Amino acid sequence: MALNGKIAVVTGAANGIGKAMTEKLLQNGAKVTLLDVNETAGKNLMESLQKEYGQEKTLFMKCDVESEEQIKDAFHKTIETFGGMDILCNNAGILDESQWEKTVSINLVAVIRVANLALEQMSKLSGGRGGVIINTASMAGLGPLPSCPVYTATKHGVIGFTRAMGAASAASGYGVRINAICPGFVQTDLFSRIPSKLGKLSHLDDLNQQLIEKFGILTVSEVADPFFELVTDETKNGEALLVVPSRKQYVTFPGLP
Ligand SMILES: NC(=O)C1=CN([C@@H]2O[C@H](COP(=O)(O)OP(=O)(O)OC[C@H]3O[C@@H](n4cnc5c(N)ncnc54)[C@H](O)[C@@H]3O)[C@@H](O)[C@H]2O)C=CC1
Numbered sequence: 296m297a298l299n300g301k302i303a304v305v306t307g308a309a310n311g312i313g314k315a316m317t318e319k320l321l322q323n324g325a326k327v328t329l330l331d332v333n334e335t336a337g338k339n340l341m342e343s344l345q346k347e348y349g350q351e352k353t354l355f356m357k358c359d360v361e362s363e364e365q366i367k368d369a370f371h372k373t374i375e376t377f378g379g380m381d382i383l384c385n386n387a388g389i390l391d392e393s394q395w396e397k398t399v400s401i402n403l404v405a406v407i408r409v410a411n412l413a414l415e416q417m418s419k420l421s422g423g424r425g426g427v428i429i430n431t432a433s434m435a436g437l438g439p440l441p442s443c444p445v446y447t448a449t450k451h452g453v454i455g456f457t458r459a460m461g462a463a464s465a466a467s468g469y470g471v472r473i474n475a476i477c478p479g480f481v482q483t484d485l486f487s488r489i490p491s492k493l494g495k496l497s498h499l500d501d502l503n504q505q506l507i508e509k510f511g512i513l514t515v516s517e518v519a520d521p522f523f524e525l526v527t528d529e530t531k532n533g534e535a536l537l538v539v540p541s542r543k544q545y546v547t548f549p550g551l552p
């Protein structure tokens with residue numbers, strides 16, 4: 296899939312990985328709707344991107360992925376403004392073990408909500424033109440992080456949802472590929488705040504430090520490049536792409552006997 300002229304929506308676009316995804320999409324000729332609860336950061340980024348890529352290439356909307364109404368409005372505004380919807384970057388997420396229900400609500404429930412609402416717009420069976428959904432999971436979706444079991448659970452859920460929904464989409468003829476990107480540690484605000492977000496398991500942050508030593512820390516640009524591959528490679532559906540500084544690999548999962 297060439298990105299030139301394609302229309303993308305990015306959740307959690309104002310900072311971190313979502314911001315890098317947005318920039319990668321714009322660099323390759325796409326138009327992007329930026330969605331984020333952080334209105335100040337989102338508006339500032341949009342103004343900066345419009346200076347670099349043109350007024351007509353970006354749209355920012357304050358949008359909480361926990362709100363079905365706000366997501367629906369954002370998708371309708373995207374289609375009204377740009378003429379369609381080809382790509383969803385289902386990226387917004389938090390890490391806060393002391394607010395575990397909110398973590399589940401944003402990282403898993405909202406990922407499912409946003410994907411389902413996007414499929415209503417993108418599926419060829421409902422008048423859409425197909426496309427691709429990229430869910431931002433994590434390496435914590437492939438193995439446990441003892442310091443943040445709830446976060447770990449949400450990311451495992453995102454990967455399971457991605458694999459099953461990708462297969463469902465193919466079997467149903469939606470024309471929408473669905474993949475997960477699974478980064479290791481990435482230098483962002485979320486990463487910087489971790490020690491204060493572990494709740495009653497904060498004594499286990501040492502384990503995180505050991506894992507950081509083992510796997511290293513990615514820059515957001517090092518996530519954006521493999522993300523671009525997942526978006527553009529039309530052979531990829533239902534995949535989980537692990538990204539750490541030393542390698543990137545498509546994960547193979549144990550099959551049922
Ligand atoms: N930083 C890391 O080490 C890793 C992060 N991830 C995942 O990457 C995604 C992005 O995280 P980062 O860029 O690191 O975090 P970040 O905190 O730098 O950026 C997240 C963005 O999402 C927005 N956001 C939060 N809740 C929202 C909501 N309810 N509705 C709309 N927007 C919301 C925030 O305002 C922020 O702009 C998350 O899903 C995270 O779990 C995955 C692997 C590693």
Ligand SMILES: CC/C=C\CC(=O)/C=C/C=C\C=C\C=C\[C@@H](O)[C@@H](O)C/C=C\CCC(=O)O
Nearest residue numbers: 433434435437438439440478479480486489503
């Ligand atoms: C503390 C959370 C920090 C930031 C958010 C985030 O999502 C970062 C995750 C980074 C790494 C997670 C590593 C998990 C490691 C363990 O579960 C091991 O069991 C390794 C898991 C999979 C190994 C895959 C492989 O090496 O091929």
